[in-house]
Amino acid sequence: MIECPSRMEMQSSLKQVQKLLSDQEAAYLQSLRTLRKKLNVLQSAATKETAKSNDGTCLKLETPANGRKLGKAQTPGHEVHFLCDPGYELVGAESRVCQESLTWSGQQPTCQNIDECASSPCLNGGTCVDEVNQFSCICTKGWAGVTCQSPLPTFFVTMTNTSAATSSAAVSPHTVSLVPAVRPSRCTQVQGTTHCTCAPGYTISGHDTSTCTDIDECELFHMGQAGRLCLHGCVNTPGGYRCSCPAGYNVTPDGRNCKDIDECATRQNNCTRDQLCINTYGGFQCVRVDCPRIRNATYSKTSPLRCERNPCSVDNKLCPQAPNSISHHHLSVVSNLSAPRTMFRVSALRPMGDTLRFSLLGRGLARRHFTVQRSDRQTGELVLVSPVQGPATIEAEVEMTELDKRVQLARYITKVTVFISQYEF
Template sequence: MFASTAIVTTLLCFFSLHPSFGQECTSRQEIQSSLKQIQKFLSAHEASYLQVLRNLKKKINLLQSNTLKQTTKVINSTCTKLDAPLNGRKLGKSHSVGHEVHFLCDPGFELMGSESRICQESLTWSGQQPTCRDVNECVSSPCLNGGTCMDEVNQFSCVCAKGWAGTTCQSPVPTFFVTMTNTSAATSTVNTAAAATLPAATAGPFVRPSRCTIVQGTTHCTCEPGYTISGRDSNTCTDIDECELFHNGQAGRLCLHACVNTPGGYRCSCPAGYNVTRDGRSCKDIDECATRQNNCTKDQMCINTYGGFQCVRVDCPKIPNATYVKTSPMRCERNPCPVENKLCSQTPNTFSYHYLAVVSNLSAPRVMFRVSALRPMGDTLRFALLGGRLARRHFTVQRSERLTGQLMLVSPVQGPATVEAEVEMSELERRVQLGRYITKITMFVSQYEF
């Protein structure tokens, strides 16, 4: 600073502009030396200024580079796109970290792999890519009375044994018999291709005389419908036990439940809780609840089942830290939780109760019940199966729509039995639970397959 001031004073003196005008100024040689110093001084300042500019430019470039990297990171902070499985669908479009996608299969196919997958912090998906496998409808042996099952896409068909018809070979085909006994075969002129001899039935109390005619020396004896010639005695007709004949023959059983032999015919009977249908062969369940043929009390609900009924009463569960009240005959809701009671908010918001009546050995897989959310509160909806080993043996829970889960029967249940399952629906917002809803399903399985 002092050196620069001296240099400026010398210049002003030289040009007669300094207050010391009139005094002797410095020599020209000193002036040239001062100018050189000024040049050095300016050069040093210029270099310092350029260095500052270079440093500033580096800092600006570094800030721009960091900003670009952060923008790229934000743009690329998503997982790779997932495709829907063949013969299935994918629910959920967001691939950001923490979001879920769900998979479900078309009717007739079952899901193999992860039902839900989450985009993780590592930008990889949890679980395994699912596939949809064709359901073999023939696993449950739906074809009755010796029928052969043919598996098809989302359905099956039955090739019935001789004497049976219907979608599952459940209906016997009526068979007519003509009984003719030829006592003089050597002189017979009757076409033998049109004659058939039915084996003699077991001797019984129902006996009728035969009707015989003689044509050209040949005796022909016949019996009334429902009777047959008894052994070698062409004069006696014995009642045909249709129940035994159809039970042991290729045509199978004549009645859906029980067959009762009658003179010259038969009749079908049904177990208690059923009526015989108009065709006289099948059985129809009696609705004891609708016809008031039950003994349920006023505080109980009557649930009609196949072949009977059940009296049930719904009592709200008693769970520590929470209180539930019944808002309908089959629904309990939790009272508002106090602010200081954090454990209360973790208990289920509602309990719903539902009852199903099914026949024994119901074919599987099939949908038994659906649970849906009317107004979702969060960004994620999850469904889960609760209960013990018996429930997990016969049931599973699958997602059918974005807001709907369904309880699936995966293996037949042999009746009589009562099987319970619980479906949990949870609402979450950024993995934080907003609410839980429990649906309890009780399935009453009949003793019979009808």
């Protein structure tokens, strides 16, 4: 038989429960006060850090030594790009983005000297000496040339001495007029036999041992086992040859190939202050980037190559349909570049919707030679689908649209201008 507790016992139990709840409430309030103090400390620290970041902007980035920095905007969402001077390669991020936390993405890049000797350009035992934007070779005995690629030949003939008259004639000094393609041989007599030799790059001219004729290396070695002597043009010289390049190019340290002259980096251009100098193969282009003038929207330039739409007014219903930003990029390629080939990538940093759509705008050459395809959910690629014979300039526009439940949230236009050179090297 179960006995019911008396009223006194129930009151005592209720008092104990009430005391327990009071203790729990006090402990909870104390925890809240402690948490509030910690939050205040964190908020104070965040406020100081924001103040250090110059009122809602990221800290200014340093320009790497031997390099350049493109872009001055320091507000969230803006990018800064980095380039290195000729002879240096970029190590680290090519671009950094100012994040919502007012910190920059990626690591600060540096420009390191390119080791031109890394590919072992010196042949036949030659020693490579690395220099800024070039190299030089110290050749072993018997070899010459920029990369020690040419042997030092010795041409000689042997003549039997049949008479004193011919012998004395063979060893007497020769008086041959020095013209570019002809020079006298050097003869010596050893045990009744006359040996005649020529300087490197010359050979005995037929039966006349007193005359050395220049060897036309451009004709003789036009297509050797290693290919042509010169990538572009070959000029025969007395005792040798030299390679030539078209305007806008210099001969590379190996003496055979052609290297584009960067007129923008070396200031060999006539671009004005309000223009950007874009280096191309064999030349340069002066480009002026202006923000578009659209009836229902206005734009401001946030970097030398980027324009962003200003905030739309509440009563302007067409403004949100205009592109949020328009970026300009310039590429320089050689003529007849092999295809298919990815030329440019467009990505979304912080997708807001559930769908990203990439498309190629415009018609003409851009449609004929390019297409846009997706490489992953957030990235679209501009792909060259057929080679282009230069010289030519093609402008392609890549559109990236953000959608949420099929409703447009934002549009971004990337204008890619491709400069195709006249030559294929």
